Amino acid sequence: MSASTSRPSALIPLPSKEALLEAYNGLPLSALPTPALLLDRSIIRRNATRMAEIAASWDVPLRVHIKTHKTAEGTREMIQPTGKSGRVVVSTLAEAWGLLDAGLVKEGVVEDIIYGLPVSAARIPQLAELRSQVQKDNQKAQVRLLIDNESQIEALAAHDKGQAWSIMVKLDNGGGRAGLPADSPAFSNLLRLIAKTSSQVSLYGFYAHAGHSYDSRQPSEADAFLTSEVQAVIQAASIAQSIFPSASSSHLVLSVGSTPTAHAASRAPSSATLARVQQELPAHCELELHAGNYPFLDLQQLATRAMPNITGASQPSQMGDVTVSVLCSVISTYPGRGTEAGSTEAPPLGEALIDAGGIAFSKDRGPWGGFGHVVYPTELRGWQLGRPSQEHGILTLREGGPAQWEEQWTLGGAAKAREMPRMPDVGERVMIVPQHACMTLAAHPFYFIVDEQPGTTQAKPFEPRVVDIWVPWKGW
Amino acid sequence: MSASTSRPSALIPLPSKEALLEAYNGLPLSALPTPALLLDRSIIRRNATRMAEIAASWDVPLRVHIKTHKTAEGTREMIQPTGKSGRVVVSTLAEAWGLLDAGLVKEGVVEDIIYGLPVSAARIPQLAELRSQVQKDNQKAQVRLLIDNESQIEALAAHDKGQAWSIMVKLDNGGGRAGLPADSPAFSNLLRLIAKTSSQVSLYGFYAHAGHSYDSRQPSEADAFLTSEVQAVIQAASIAQSIFPSASSSHLVLSVGSTPTAHAASRAPSSATLARVQQELPAHCELELHAGNYPFLDLQQLATRAMPNITGASQPSQMGDVTVSVLCSVISTYPGRGTEAGSTEAPPLGEALIDAGGIAFSKDRGPWGGFGHVVYPTELRGWQLGRPSQEHGILTLREGGPAQWEEQWTLGGAAKAREMPRMPDVGERVMIVPQHACMTLAAHPFYFIVDEQPGTTQAKPFEPRVVDIWVPWKGW
Known part of the structure; x- marks a missing residue:
């Protein structure tokens, strides 16, 4: 393998942030080419601050997953409100190299990187090269690997006899x-192998991610997922301490999270759950919270009814907490086509064509239907991306009516008398919130950043101006 | 708007084909980084030749849609077997500029470009710039626009008073x-406006795309879709000739297609349908066939049971006709986890983890379930990408059993006694055919090209070597 193929993402050039800013900085949304991916930095900061406060109220460190945005700027926004050197998770090696290239390790912004896929033999040389560069940039910085199979330990042991690898064992607490599973024979066998291989692997802790918490529909469910994650890591730590006594005196990090469950943690940080967790936590164990989607949110996240509000008011996240959207142009309308929402008797209002489809949104779905919901202009709320083709899509009216739509978005009782939306006009712009931020951001070569205080944009949604552009790290 | 923003895709750099070839050319699939997008040029050529023969048997020109691959190389492969100068459709301006940059217009390979989205006012300046460059490269070359709304004609008329735009009216023959619809008042009104605006727009013909033919499940259904497309364009042409008499003496192109319906055209090129079509075709009208996915195919296409075989044998397309796949690595296995296919009594075989997920495959689905089916190694046929996360995915056994799977893939009766697949091994490679080639290709920064005669790869599927790399045009 040549030098260049040891880092495949190096062959994928990124757009120049400087050239993009020269072209677009200061332009209003009404002047941008469409489709365009929009993020509001003021909402990102508010969401990131709230999550940092949640972790602080639990008195645990926050580890930020950067897979949703894959940018240096987004990583800084997530870490800054924690007031600490960053613990991160990456989902690709391209993201890890991106952090290095952006200087975040050298600056000390990022000090601890978990590579979020269980390690494979083929990637060990690349990971070794990465770790070497990370430690060159910052002696204290760490690269840690996730493990869930004995063969991965064997591959690490076979690779070289140098510096031991810091590893976390990944737990499956029901998500598949x-x-x-912490109570499986495979888990105990894996721990025994780790104990035998201690010159080459060093157990840092356990990692549980309730990805299936995205299926939860109310706070108590997300809460239960969190409890199951905590129980899983506590059980794992107890088993570890019984299997190799050295673990009982060494530090173990127990990492739990996912955006819905971390949000759930905010509901009762001083409750019986927290007290029980702290009581049950084995000696020398440190709990850690991890999450990634929370600065952005999306329709799937809103549908979990997770509760990000730490002020004490029991408010689930609402549409105003979501910042990711795709700016599209209406390029045709078909009055009278389609079926009327909520009625088979009324004549259909019609459908409309936009210049964005499955590529700009992804084909991900969610419990509320559609591939994205129109949020601006406000008079078009109730329209959804109903049928995406590859590079264009059909807007249809959502099923149900204004009362149901606003209840889902949690816009408050006052707005519930709102009327049905009007037809879109050819040539006008719409902002559409996608089902799944991670998939939609991955479809765009760069993101337009605005920085408006929430609420100010509602009346004139396309006046905010571009203040920055973020270029994500692509590939693997 | 600055010069650079008049061509937004110019700000998105492409990977260097030369650098990629230097890194990967000649490497076997067993040495490539994963996930990797694989295409087999020998299958592309066979499929492209077959479609060219279908069009020839109808005695109509073939217009190739390049949205699936978005590459210069793929465009050449589609056009070459037609033996003519190329008529193409693009789905983005980035694709059109890519054709120019690659010299295909200057060389005369591409001579006629339809911009496949109904034109919007905001894009007219970019389209004018594009047309100007196209005509600089080749005086005979044309850029044509699709129209389906009176406001688009008004926008074209308002833009400038220069050269008239060549337009095709897009028909909705039931796909929504x-x-x-050709029989709608909106259609007749649009034609009247076109007649009044004839100094600025010139009617080239009608365009009908049965995108919903992807939902068809047997040849007769795809055949019916084709008939409905032909009927729609014939009806449209008749209405046009009644509305503005000049059309009755001028040439009108009637473009029909989509991969399943074009394949359906192969079933009975000399049948009563064809005779009827030729008899019903109004004077001065030329039928044209268009399609795009056919060089590649995918699970969704196989499920349409369209019939690409022009040899006379009534064989639907089969897995051996599909060339797009994602090369992945198995990075963990979970023996005994999950449910056994086709049985609730047998203990589950297990599940496996691969290093590719929703980003590398897309989240598109299809009638056969899963987000992709394992095709190699052959002993793993029956596994599917069952649960994709963002950057990794869980392989699960498909529902049903070998007989049903092979009937779907049309692998012939002899293989039907095959046994259930074995468990994947950690570290081994798998090739997985996705549900929807267009969406999966869009997720990859470049494609690895092999060139094996079909059948030779079955025994040692990871020995073929990279012979080329295609870099697609991204963005909008």
């Missing part, structure tokens, strides 16, 4: 993604 | 995508 990566990981092992 | 872009376009107008």
Whole structure:
């Protein structure tokens, strides 16, 4: 393998942030090319601050997953409100190299990187090169690997006899993604192998991610997922301490999270759950909260009814907390076509065509239907991306009516008498919130950043101006 | 708007084909980084030749849609077997500029470009710039626009008083995508406006795309879709000739297609349908066939049971006709987890983890379930990408059993006694055919090209070597 193929993402050039800013900085949304990916930095900061406060109220460190945005700027926004050197998770090696290239390790902004896929033999040389560069940039900085299979330990042991790898064992607490159940024989066998291989691997802790918490529909469910994650890591730590006594005196980090469950943690940080957790936590164990989607949110996240509000008011996240949207142009309308929402008797209002489809949004779905919901202009709320083709899509009226739509978005009782939306006009712009921020951001070569205080944009949604452009790290 | 923003895709740099070839050319699939997008040029050529023969058997020109691959190389492969100067459709301006940059217009390979989205006012300046460059490269070359709304004609008329725009009116023959029904008042009104605006727009013909033919499940259904497309364009042409008499003596192109319906055209090129079509075709009208996905195919296309075989044998397309796949690595296994296919009594075989997920495959679905089916190694046929996360995915066993799977893939009766697949091994590679080639190709920064005669790869599927790399045009 040549030098260049040891870092495949190096062959994928990024757009120049400087050239993009020269072209677009200061332009209002009404002047941008469409489709365009929009993020509001003021909302990102508010959401990131809230999550940092949640972690602080639990008195645990926050580890930020950067897979949703894959940018240096987004990483800084997530870490800054924690007031600490950053613990991060990456989902690709391209993201890890991006952090290095952006100087975040050298600056000390990022000091601890977990590579979020269980390690594979083929990637060990790349990971070794990455770790070497990370430690060159910052002696204290760490690269840690996730493990969920004995063969991965064997591959690490076979690779070289140098510096031991810091590893976390990934737990499956019911989601059926990566990981092992803490109560499985495979888990105990893996721990025994780790104990035998201690010159080459060093157990840092356990990692549980309730990805299936995205399926939860009310706060108590997300709360239960969090409890199951905490129980899983506590059980794992107890088993570890019984299997290799050295673990009982060494530090173990127990990392739990996912955006819905971390939000759930905010509901009762001083409740019986927290007290029980702290009481049950084995000696020498440190709890850590991890999450990634929370600065952005999306329709899937809203539908979890997770509760990000730490002020004490029991308010689930609402549409005003969501910042990711796709700016599109209406390029045709078909009055009278389609079916009327909520009625088979009324004549259909019609449908409309936009210049964005499955590529600009992804084909991800969610419990509320559609591939994205129109949020601006406000008179078009109730329209959804109903049928995406590859590069264009059909706007249709959502099923139900204004009362149901606003109840889902949690816009408050006052607005519930709102009327049905009007037809879109050819040539006008619409902002559409997608189902799944991670998938939609991945479809765009760069993101336009605005920085408006929430609420000021509602009346004239396309006047905010571009204040920055973020270029994500692509590939693997 | 600055010069650079008049061509937004110019700000998105492409990977260097030369650098990629230097890194990967000649490497076997077993040495490539994963996930990797694979295309087999020998299958592309066979499929492209077959479609060119279908069009020839109808005695109509073939217009190739390049949205699936968005590359210069793919465009050449589609046009070459037609033996003519190329008529193409693009879905983005980035694709059109890519054709120019690659010299395909100057060389005369591409001579006629339809911009495949109904035109919007905001894009007219970019389209004018594009047309000007196209005509600089080749005086005979044309850029044509799709129209389905009176406001688009008004926008074209308002833009400038220079050269008239060549337009096609897009018909909706039941799919509910872009376009107008030929029998609608809106359609007749649009034609009247076109007649009044003839100094600025010149009617080239009608365009009908049965995108909903992807929902068809047997040849007769795809055949019916084709008939409905032909009927729609013939009806449209008749109405046009009644509305403005000049059309009755001028040439009108009637473009029909989509991969399943174009394949359906192969079933009975000399049948009563064809005879009827030729008899019903109004004077001065030329039928044209268009399609785009056919060089590649995918699970959704196989499920349409469209019939690409022009040899006379009534064989639907089969897995051996599909060339797009994602090369992945198995990075963990979970023996005993999950549910056994086709049985609730047998203990589950297990599940496996691969290093590719929703981003590398897209979240598109299809009638056969899963987000992709494992095709190699052959002993793993029956596994699917069952639960994709963002950057990793869980392989699960498909529902049903070998007989049903092979009937779907049309692998012939002899193989039907095959046994259930084995468990994947950690570290081994798998090739997975996705649901929807267009969406999956869009997720990759470049494609690895192999060139094996079909059948030779089955025994040692990871020995073929990279012979080329195609870099697609991204953005809008």
